[in-house]
Amino acid sequence: MTELVPAGFVFHQSNLQAFRTCRHSFLLRYVRKLPWPAPLAARTSSFEKDLVAGSTLHSLIHQYFLGINPELLISCAANFPDSRVSVWFNNFLGSQYAKLAANQYPEHTLQITLNGSLLLAKFDLISFEEDLIHICDWKTSRVLPKRQFFQDRIQTMVYTLVAARAQSQASRPVVMHYWEASFPEQPIIFEMDKAQLLRYEESLTDLMSNIQSLEIEEFERTSDPKKCTYCEYQSYCSRWGTEADGESLYDWFEIGLSELDGKTNNEPGEFPGTPLAYN
Numbered sequence: 001m002t003e004l005v006p007a008g009f010v011f012h013q014s015n016l017q018a019f020r021t022c023r024h025s026f027l028l029r030y031v032r033k034l035p036w037p038a039p040l041a042a043r044t045s046s047f048e049k050d051l052v053a054g055s056t057l058h059s060l061i062h063q064y065f066l067g068i069n070p071e072l073l074i075s076c077a078a079n080f081p082d083s084r085v086s087v088w089f090n091n092f093l094g095s096q097y098a099k100l101a102a103n104q105y106p107e108h109t110l111q112i113t114l115n116g117s118l119l120l121a122k123f124d125l126i127s128f129e130e131d132l133i134h135i136c137d138w139k140t141s142r143v144l145p146k147r148q149f150f151q152d153r154i155q156t157m158v159y160t161l162v163a164a165r166a167q168s169q170a171s172r173p174v175v176m177h178y179w180e181a182s183f184p185e186q187p188i189i190f191e192m193d194k195a196q197l198l199r200y201e202e203s204l205t206d207l208m209s210n211i212q213s214l215e216i217e218e219f220e221r222t223s224d225p226k227k228c229t230y231c232e233y234q235s236y237c238s239r240w241g242t243e244a245d246g247e248s249l250y251d252w253f254e255i256g257l258s259e260l261d262g263k264t265n266n267e268p269g270e271f272p273g274t275p276l277a278y279n
């Protein structure tokens with residue numbers, strides 16, 4: 001193990017996704033923790049607007065599950081300058097995911113140890129049934145991603161594995177729901193069986209071990225300039241990117257949103273035992 005990524009480093013979906021997108025971005029962002037010097041032309045318009053709108057929706061849904069009066073939240077959403085937020089929030093309230101229950105935990109963080117490495121997940125919503133765990137993740141994509149896209153995401157792997165392995169009681173199956181606010185009737189749902197979780201465990205263990213074993217020169221800059229378009233470190237790399245593809249845009253958006261929403265803070269909670277109370 002090199003000293004670059006020390007024992008005790010906490011992995012999560014954002015830094016693992018950043019590594020997959022560009023090893024060098026992982027080094028700059030999560031190891032050296034370098035600030036980025038200036039806004040990017042590509043990120044100053046719709047990208048940043050989408051980030052703020054997405055983060056606001058997450059905040060509204062979080063407050064809803066904390067028991068804040070929905071009418072008040074509807075009014076807040078209606079007054080938000082980006083009209084999409086109000087549409088999204090109303091879509092949420094009309095969906096099956098707005099159903100309140102005592103076994104739900106919004107913005108809940110869990111952490112596990114995998115082969116000596118720490119792996120953290122902060123869920124938009126996690127709920128526990130007697131024989132099942134549900135994870136919900138709210139999305140605000142402009143275009144509905146394909147099912148296969150989510151199947152292979154680091155987020156799917158990290159969230160389902162952490163939820164499954166953090167259980168103190170006999171393992172319950174995990175179901176992951178991706179709910180897209182602009183496509184409320186088309187949630188993408190994965191039911192994870194033990195074999196799939198084992199594959200995720202092997203993949204993530206290998207990935208984290210690999211990252212911890214790398215020397216500094218092995219945190220290479222991506223060879224794909226499309227991945228640079230929305231990266232904040234362009235000026236460090238003298239890269240300005242070319243027109244981004246949809247996947248690169250999605251990657252950087254999710255990383256930015258996670259940080260905006262505090263999903264990369266290392267503050268794991270307890271595995272829930274006491275349900276939340278609602279008014």
Ligand code: SF4
Nearest residue numbers: 022025221228231237
């Ligand atoms: S600008 Fe490109 S090469 Fe540099 S860290 Fe970002 S994605 Fe990697």
